Amino acid sequence: MKLTAALRPFAAAALLLATTALPAAAAAPTPALAAAVADNPAAHPNFSVRVVGKGAPMLLIPGLTCPGAVWDETVARYQKQYQCHIVSLAGFGGAAAPASTDSLLRNVRDQLLTYIQTQKLSKPVVVGHSLGGFMALWLSVTRPEALGPLVIVDSLPFLAAMQNPDMTVAMARPMAANMRRQMTGQLPYAAARQMSATMITDTARISQATRWSMASDPATVGQAMYDLYTTDLRAELGRIRQPVLVLGAWAAYKDYGSTKESTKAIFERQYAALPAHRVEMSEAGRHFLMWDDTAWFFQQTDAFLKQSAAARK
Template identity: 75%
Template structure:
């Protein structure tokens, strides 16, 4: 348990572990405003996640982070549902949802099923908003099938968590540690006090801490452990060179001050990891912890709105 305890705050804060309504965003094309209801879904085709669809307009996929269900995006959906048809993803095994039948190739299966969902639902280059693990998934989807997705909004996520402390790290170097972590985490479950302590390093508001803690305690340990293992053993740094879409990366650093990090040093980690991503911009929150949509809501919407507005104008 010592290994997991020492890694959990750092890993959770960097990927794995209040509504402010800004000016409306105009639809990029009139046709989207009267878009028909989505094609009838077949949940059996994507056993690794469920989907809730809200709103009308251009398609937007919202993918949550580790242990969180799609409800983590409720305020974001309220903000965008008049301009976007929001497809809110809840991954199996997170936040009280039923665990997947198998965790073999867990995140790869999620990636493939999400790409198939986009195709069967006939979603035209959907915007993808992803937090933490969800941001990693958005990058993986886009680098796998660049033509299938639209702009990306990545919320406090990196292409390779295994290289945060050592930029020269490779998957082979990280794998033994990741395997040990997977074995320990799948066999042990954090107590409510431990879970809350971890979450308090990721979220500021007390009510939000309580909610995220509940989601973590309700998550399936084996699924969480496998998801972390998959992220630690998948290096997307060279793969993001294939991404064709504009990407907004929103980073957090305030939570890492206790570990000696500064805004500049944390930005350098982001810039280094995203160096091969052709069309991206990194913006750093001044005060937000890992859940930027909770901690720095106004800034989060200002950044995302401006970015999406730029993309809408560019398409005209």
């Protein structure tokens, strides 16, 4: 697939974690999550949740092929003031695949909304990376009254329209179906690692993300990508009334013609209908901003959460 300069920043990020190969062991929880409380996954078969900390609720949703452990450092920072509900999606990062991939992301959305209701989470902060950021938006446009502030990490409301703002779901379906077919195959570890390096700078992190990718179920990953490319939330963003912080990445793709300004313009165009939002671009971070530009990520998120909490009082 040939990528234009405008397409690269997002397509590379999306396609990297869509690669799969031989299964690998899932990473063990870090000490920050050692005291996590597991819930009953039978109530929501498309994901599991670990609960850490005390305080106002915070729901953390990972990106494609990543388990909830991708948020370990984020949880360590916020668990003293937030009760962190850390989501791991079925079929990603070594977790068992769901029984069915039919309506995969819609089922995740509906089950997450049910989880919020049954756990009596009062307007939780939702932090989502990549696919998780898209899911946070989808939760909010579906039940605006159920969620609190959103932190969207390098994600868009319609991935297929990143290059062409006139793209429609009908236009995107053939491309998405072709991608889904291609993702049923396996990729050698070296190739998967090389792709991971386009999205992460630290070598240990690159290795971890590659292992998670290779441990993910190909059919689940392919369907998740299909759903992302054929679901357009742009026109529904006006339903969201809570504040939204959008954090974007661009620096890894400047060799292909992207600039901070051109990439931010793509974000602003896609989020134009969102009433209360702010787009901030990392200077140096790649797609995994919570890993790649950690100090900036926390600085932006801390200030946003503090401002949002003050506004709610």
